[in-house]
Amino acid sequence: MPKIILLLWCSLMLFTPTVFGEPAGSVPIIKDQDFVVERFVTGIESSPTTMTFVGNDILVLQKHDGKVRLIRDGHIDKVVLDVSVTNIGEQGMLGITNVGSAVYLYFTESASDGGEPIAKRVYKYEWDRNDLVNPVLIKDLPQTRPYHNGGAMVTSLDDSVYLILGDAGRYGKLQNHKTGEPDDTSVIMRIDKEEPYYAMGIRNSFGLAVDPVTGNIWDTENGDDDFDEVNLVLPNFNSGWEVIMGPATQDDLSLLPSYEGYVYSDPEFSWQKPVAPTAITFASSEQLAKFKDSVFVGDCIYGNLYKFDLNSDRTGFVFSNTQLDDKVVNLDESLDEVIFGSGFGCITDLEIGPDGLLYIVSLSEGTIFRMIPQSIATTSVSTEEGGGCLIATATFGSELAPQVQFLREIRDNTVLSTASGTSFMTAFNAFYYSFSPAVADLERQNPMFKETVKVAITPLLSSLSLLQYVYIDSEAEMLGYGISIILLNVGMYFVSPVVIISKLKKKLVKNRTQSRFLHEILSN
Numbered sequence: 052m053p054k055i056i057l058l059l060w061c062s063l064m065l066f067t068p069t070v071f072g073e074p075a076g077s078v079p080i081i082k083d084q085d086f087v088v089e090r091f092v093t094g095i096e097s098s099p100t101t102m103t104f105v106g107n108d109i110l111v112l113q114k115h116d117g118k119v120r121l122i123r124d125g126h127i128d129k130v131v132l133d134v135s136v137t138n139i140g141e142q143g144m145l146g147i148t149n150v151g152s153a154v155y156l157y158f159t160e161s162a163s164d165g166g167e168p169i170a171k172r173v174y175k176y177e178w179d180r181n182d183l184v185n186p187v188l189i190k191d192l193p194q195t196r197p198y199h200n201g202g203a204m205v206t207s208l209d210d211s212v213y214l215i216l217g218d219a220g221r222y223g224k225l226q227n228h229k230t231g232e233p234d235d236t237s238v239i240m241r242i243d244k245e246e247p248y249y250a251m252g253i254r255n256s257f258g259l260a261v262d263p264v265t266g267n268i269w270d271t272e273n274g275d276d277d278f279d280e281v282n283l284v285l286p287n288f289n290s291g292w293e294v295i296m297g298p299a300t301q302d303d304l305s306l307l308p309s310y311e312g313y314v315y316s317d318p319e320f321s322w323q324k325p326v327a328p329t330a331i332t333f334a335s336s337e338q339l340a341k342f343k344d345s346v347f348v349g350d351c352i353y354g355n356l357y358k359f360d361l362n363s364d365r366t367g368f369v370f371s372n373t374q375l376d377d378k379v380v381n382l383d384e385s386l387d388e389v390i391f392g393s394g395f396g397c398i399t400d401l402e403i404g405p406d407g408l409l410y411i412v413s414l415s416e417g418t419i420f421r422m423i424p425q426s427i428a429t430t431s432v433s434t435e436e437g438g439g440c441l442i443a444t445a446t447f448g449s450e451l452a453p454q455v456q457f458l459r460e461i462r463d464n465t466v467l468s469t470a471s472g473t474s475f476m477t478a479f480n481a482f483y484y485s486f487s488p489a490v491a492d493l494e495r496q497n498p499m500f501k502e503t504v505k506v507a508i509t510p511l512l513s514s515l516s517l518l519q520y521v522y523i524d525s526e527a528e529m530l531g532y533g534i535s536i537i538l539l540n541v542g543m544y545f546v547s548p549v550v551i552i553s554k555l556k557k558k559l560v561k562n563r564t565q566s567r568f569l570h571e572i573l574s575n
């Protein structure tokens with residue numbers, strides 16, 4: 052039986068691990084021995100993006116289906132709001148913050164989930180402890196584009212709400228061009244005020260934070276091909292895009308037009324090689340007192356949690372590695388000093404809870420992790436499951452592709468809901484991760500191979516979609532359906548190719564390239 056189950060998952064998960072860092076077969080690792088990480092809540096559907104605490108409850112956003120999910124007492128609870136969002140690329144349910152019971156949401160609105168974009172909008176809702184009610188439209192921003200819509204929101208010490216927006220593919224004065232009218236892109240704005248903008252010249256961002264000591268705002272920004280950034284964002288900050296990413300040279304500065312008194316300053320830290328930094332937060336609690344002068348940042352590509360130590364006036368960072376004195380980790384330099392944890396998948400939010408602990412949202416894992424002191428760690432720290440979708444991600448170009456999400460949902464909601472499915476996944480992961488990174492790498496290097504894999508995956512996805520239409524609530528049913536799907540896939544992937552290949556062999560023999568691709572597919 053284990054071999055049959057393994058075969059199911061070979062065929063099933065051949066198509067799925069992650070470009071976002073390490074295969075997750077366990078919980079993430081934290082370097083500090085005084086802390087451990089637990090899976091606080093798993094199985095959040097539809098790609099969780101950002102969250103906020105309202106009292107002891109968590110409201111977490113589901114990117115693709117426009118839902119706000121309640122997490123209460125450490126468990127997934129009901130949907131407390133469901134709106135319609137366009138969700139291609141970086142669009143969807145993006146930002147949330149609150150001021151007491153007033154909850155602010157930012158999303159790319161549509162007439163139906165997955166429909167055409169209408170606008171980027173901020174609404175204010177009332178949280179009545181059961182639902183989000185009485186929406187008021189606060190900001191109606193120009194039509195969304197698939198990328199660089201930003202979305203992180205944060206509440207300042209004086210209860211103003213700030214929203215960060217990327218360039219959305221628009222290029223004018225707010226992107227440091229000499230012409231082009233301002234249009235609510237590349238900015239940080241106070242949503243309760245008319246202009247002027249708080250900051251401009253921002254390319255793409257998923258992170259905003261407020262220093263609880265100074266009240267200063269900080270952001271993370273994603274560079275184009277290089278130089279991701281962490282910035283101290285003082286009022287009237289100009290981050291430099293689209294002239295500058297990373298620290299400016301004298302030539303850069305001479306090319307920068309000055310826009311209405313905004314002041315350029317360099318980032319406090321840059322990664323020359325992109326990591327896609329996302330969330331940022333300060334550790335402002337007794338439980339995390341040893342980090343009171345530190346800033347945490349998450350990334351999406353490598354699944355790392357970074358820790359930066361602030362200087363005495365909290366305007367920049369201090370490093371012991373002198374290679375970082377230039378505030379840049381260059382291509383040949385080590386990230387060791389600033390990597391605090393790893394294995395989180397694509398981190399999309401960091402929050403300090405009312406319990407003083409650090410909460411970490413992982414979009415790719417559908418999970419909220421929690422970092423807890425070793426001294427109070429329970430035995431509930433889980434080590435099971437997880438795992439990205441390397442091959443499907445490489446095939447369909449993005450972890451956010453619907454085909455990848457579909458495979459994840461089948462895995463998390465159908466297969467892992469039974470004991471036989473779960474024990475099988477453990478065995479499968481060990482096998483799958485032994486070859487899938489190589490297949491995913493090959494796909495990225497070789498577009499023709501990628502197209503071939505895509506064709507090969509399509510019947511698999513069709514067969515798995517059958518699982519959506521059946522209820523599996525017993526072990527026997529899981530095995531029954533599992534074996535049926537295995538047989539279907541054995542037929543599709545092993546029997547019919549043998550027949551087809553024997554027929555095509557003579558025709559293909561002159562085309563060495565194609566037959567090599569077929570051989571690669573079949574030998575995998």
Ligand SMILES: [Ca+2]
Binds near residue numbers: 101102147
């Ligand atoms: Ca948040």
Ligand SMILES: [Ca+2]
Binds near residue numbers: 117133164
């Ligand atoms: Ca919806």
Ligand SMILES: [Ca+2]
Binds near residue numbers: 272290296297
């Ligand atoms: Ca910048």
Ligand SMILES: [Ca+2]
Binds near residue numbers: 377
């Ligand atoms: Ca350096």
